[in-house]
Amino acid sequence: MAPHAGPAERTRLTAAGFDAQYRRLAARAAWAAGGRGALAALTPARVLAATREVSTGRTVTLAAPVETRAGPDNPEPARHRMNGQPEERASDGLDFAMDRFAMNVHGDADSHIDALCHVIYDGTLHGGVSASSITSSGATALSIEAARDGIVGRGVLLDIPRTRGVAWLEPGDHVTLDDLTAAEAAQHVRVSEGDLLFVRVGHRRRRAELGAWPAARARAGLHPSALDFLADRRVAVLGGDGNNDTAPSSTEGVDFPVHVLAVHAMGLHLLDYLQFEELAPVCEAEGRWSFLCVIAPLRLPDATGSPVNPIAVL
Structure with a gap:
């Protein structure tokens, strides 16, 4: 089993190192600089x-x-309300049950996808688009509408706790480039150009077994150096069962370095707070870690993201 943390990759990045x-x-x-x-x-x-x-x-x-109940990692849960009162419905003839939902798309509990307009860094969005394109009415550029036809491709799940021989990565721990290559070798799979890469850190299993915690302050995620792996393989999408970023941040002056590198620099749509606890056992049983994956964000033309339900088809 490969060591999970090389000294160089554990080093906190300076502002100059991150900028480089x-x-x-x-x-x-640069090939991914379009809309x-x-x-x-x-x-x-x-x-x-x-x-x-x-x-x-x-x-x-x-x-x-x-989730519709507040918790340590979900202070603003989704709101689900039924329209009308059940007792007011007609006892015969036709009637309809109807409801209404409202949610904070970019929270720390619900599965969602980040559009390319989600990350503002040094006054710009991905590809140098001005941050002024984000208005009080929504995003006028790089919104989730870019994925209106769906995201369909070869999904690959790299299970880092499995490779390390643990149930989950503890909050604050990092997935390194070496972790990703070790998982590939252990799972007999290779991430290729255009793949939808999913990285399991075990966040959902830890939450289910130990209870929720303030994930905004402490969570496992990728170390910024691991983004070189994604660049080497030219992946199309990155998804994780946490936020993809580690907390506390490993980077001086940047709280979400993986979001900045992936979304802003590399043009990757990110999927946060997915869950792989159903998929991983299936992959284990079938002895394969790649699959057809279908992601269909809602048609929200001016939105910075969307709730999402990716489906693996094996």
Whole structure:
């Protein structure tokens, strides 16, 4: 089993070091500088190839149930209200049950996808688009509408706790580049250009077994150095069962370095707070960690993200 933390990768990044990494990754991702970002890698040929991953037809959700109760990691839970009162409904003839939902899309509990307009860094969005394109009415550029036709491709799950031989990564721990390559070797899979990469840290299992905690202050995630792996492989999407960023941050002056590097520099749509506790056992049982994946964000033309329910098809 490979060591999970090399000394160089554990080192806290200075502001200058982060800036150098940002510039390097942005230059390497110049191919993804358009309005769809790295989704440009999902060519019709790659989508067609991804359909060949299906062998059993089994479908598995990668989303957690939407939560409507407040908790340490969810102070503003989604609100679900029924329209009308059940006792007012007619006892005969036709009637309809109806309800209403409201939610904070970018919270620390519900599964969601970040659009390319979500991250503002040094006054700009991905590709140098001015932050002034975000108005009180919504995003006029790089909104989740870029994914209106869905995101379909070959999904790959890298299970870091499995590789390390633990149930989950503790809050504050980092997934390093070495972790990702070790998981590939252990799982006999290779991440390729255009893949939808999902990285399990075990956040959901820890939460289910130990209870919720203030994840905004302490959570496992990727170390910024791990983004070189994504650049090498030219992945189209990154998703995790946590926030993808570690807390506390490893980077001087930047609280969410992975969000800045992935979304702003590399043009990757991020999926946060997914859950892989149903998918991982299926992959283990079938002896394969790749699958067809279908992601269908809501049609919210001016939104910075969307609740999401990705489906793996094996």
